[in-house]
Each structure stands twice: as C-alpha cells, then as structure tokens.
Amino acid sequence: MAMVTSDRITLLNDVKPFKSTWKVEVKVLHSWTQRSNYPGGDSLQFILADKTGVKIHCTCKRLFLARVKKLQVGQWRFIENVSVTPAAGKYRPTSHAYKLTIISNSNVTNSSLKNDDEFLSLTTFPEIMNGSLDSNVLIDVIGQAIDIGDMQVVPVQGKETKKLELTLTDTEDHQIACCLWGRYAEQLLYTYKVGQVNKNFLCLLRFAKINFYKGNISTKILISIYLDLYFNLFQLFTLFVVGQVQITNAFDTSTLEINPPGFDVQDYIRLYVIRSYHNTF
Structure with a gap:
C-alpha cells in the first residue's frame, strides 16, 4: 500500500474510524510491552496526548515495531496513517471513545513542538x-x-x-x-x-x-x-x-x-x- 501523507493535523477528539489517513501531533506519555501468548505475540502500547490534553491509547503489533522506534516517552511526534477503532474492555488507559493502531503504512516523524506538560487528569x-x-x-x-x-x-x-x-x-x-x-x-x-x-x-x-x-x-x-x-x-x-x-x-x-x-x-x-x-x- 502506498504511503499517504497529509499536511492537515487533526486533534485527537476529532479522529474517527471512517478512514486511516489521519495525521496527529502527539506527546508520548507512557509506553509498555503487553505480553501475549496469542498469534502475533507481544505488542507495544502507548498513551498519547495532543496539545489540548486529550489522551488516546495506541497499540502496535510486533510486526510493525520498526515503525514506532521514534515514539519515545516525553517526545512530541507526528503520526500519519493509523487505524481508528472503538475502545472497549477493561483497563482502558483513557476515556477516549477510540484507540489508534499502527498499520503497515503508518509513519512517525519528529515534531518541533515544545511542551513539558504531563497532562495530568487528577481524580478527586x-x-x-x-x-x-x-x-x-x-x-x-x-x-x-x-x-x-x-x-x-x-x-x-x-x-x-x-x-x-x-x-x-x-x-x-x-x-x-x-x-x-x-x-x-x-x-x-x-x-x-x-x-x-x-x-x-x-x-x-x-x-x-x-x-x-x-x-x-x-x-x-x-x-x-x-x-x-x-x-x-x-x-x-x-x-x-x-x-x-x-x-x-x-x-x-x-x-x-x-x-x-x-x-x-x-x-x-x-x-x-x-x-x-x-x-x-
């Protein structure tokens, strides 16, 4: 599949499942490896936030790990071409209705945005x-x-x-x-x-x-x-x-x-x- 790029940046609140050619600018707040005995093996999980503080869960299967090498905690990155699907189940890291999944033509590039906010959402x-x-x-x-x-x-x-x-x-x-x-x-x-x-x-x-x-x-x-x-x-x-x-x-x-x-x-x-x-x- 040919890589599709876009200059338009979408806020996380606006991503929807009807297409995969989104381009978002996000900060990596946290990442961890999720162990699995199922086919496909372990996956890498991320919690991302945009400049408005909206957070979303992102997952990457082992097959596409090379595409997320630049997703480092604390850094701002552009991500283009991701699958958007409903977030469901237990232990959902964010309240976002959807989650992102890295696919074969996903692309991660550097962002020049500087913002040290950790985007805490403290619950009383x-x-x-x-x-x-x-x-x-x-x-x-x-x-x-x-x-x-x-x-x-x-x-x-x-x-x-x-x-x-x-x-x-x-x-x-x-x-x-x-x-x-x-x-x-x-x-x-x-x-x-x-x-x-x-x-x-x-x-x-x-x-x-x-x-x-x-x-x-x-x-x-x-x-x-x-x-x-x-x-x-x-x-x-x-x-x-x-x-x-x-x-x-x-x-x-x-x-x-x-x-x-x-x-x-x-x-x-x-x-x-x-x-x-x-x-x-």
Whole structure:
C-alpha cells in the first residue's frame, strides 16, 4: 500500500474510524510491552496526548515495531496513517471513545513542538468513592502514603506475586485504600524503608484502576428514593450500599512517581498532624 501523507493535523477528539489517513501531533506519555501468548505475540502500547490534553491509547503489533522506534516517552511526534477503532474492555488507559493502531503504512516523524506538560487528569477522592466513575477507565490519583503494611507474597495465576497494602490521604482528609502489586509494591516499600526520602511522601499513581468489593472499610453511596404515600405526602428512604473502594496498579499500564514536582507534601502533613492530635482526645 502506498504511503499517504497529509499536511492537515487533526486533534485527537476529532479522529474517527471512517478512514486511516489521519495525521496527529502527539506527546508520548507512557509506553509498555503487553505480553501475549496469542498469534502475533507481544505488542507495544502507548498513551498519547495532543496539545489540548486529550489522551488516546495506541497499540502496535510486533510486526510493525520498526515503525514506532521514534515514539519515545516525553517526545512530541507526528503520526500519519493509523487505524481508528472503538475502545472497549477493561483497563482502558483513557476515556477516549477510540484507540489508534499502527498499520503497515503508518509513519512517525519528529515534531518541533515544545511542551513539558504531563497532562495530568487528577481524580478527586470523593469522585472515586461515590461510585460515579466508570471503573473500566484508568485514572490519575495522588495522595500521601500512610498506614503502609508489610510486603506479602500471594499466588496470582500460578505465580508468586508481591503485594503491598496502604492508605492514600488527600488534603481534605479523605482516605482511600490502595494496593500495589509486583514492582510497584517494591518501589514504594523501598522508598519507605530504604530510599533517601522523608518518611512523609506523596505517591502519584497514573493510569490506575478502581476496584469495588465488599469489605470492612465502607464507602456509603446515598440513594434517595421518594415514595408517594397517603395524603400526597412524600417520605424519604435512604439506602446505604456498603463496600470498599480500592486503588491499584493495572499491570504495567500504570506508572508510580514518588514526590512528583509541583506538589507539596506539607499540605498533606499538616492535615495528618491535626487529625492525629484530635484522635488522642
């Protein structure tokens, strides 16, 4: 197939499946290898953002890896000629309705655009806890790490896997459970016990998964039901659905950064000290 080039740059919000001759200008935010036992083998996955901050998932099969050598994390690139298909399933790295797939005539070239924005889309703890979010879409979340437990080793799909449970707290005194697996658990525990950082530190977990399940720590989702009773009176019944909300890394899709620039752990420590003081009385 002949290579088709275009001078027109399309924003990510505007790409649609009806053609493959799109040209986009994007920054590579993250990349990872997705292992597979299926025909075609492993694939390379990317999370891309355009200058407006819109993000999209991009995938490249092993057959076309030579075409994405220039897609390096932190760099701006032009990508021409990509397949656009609906995004579906679990662990979707972005909320975009579509994803990009590198094809036989895809072309990646350098861009002169300079923009150091990491295009964070931080999700607040109340948004996570009230059950309003699509748990199939991964999120960015930041908080101070507290109540860090001991490293556990548990069997996962026949393999011994490291697991670390902790709590994240925000500047408004909201707390949420967090569970890290594998190298993410190792990274945080190293920071806490060995690393040359203060014991008070922030964790930025990008492209993280929301888990919902029954547990002892409860998040109360208020559902108000109005019933028409005698004499046209209305009575309010409140139903509390109890369960635990937990943040966890989504395999290698997620990234973990300790004390990211632009955030001050003191904003979190002050609140933690006040809370600890009140709990002593």
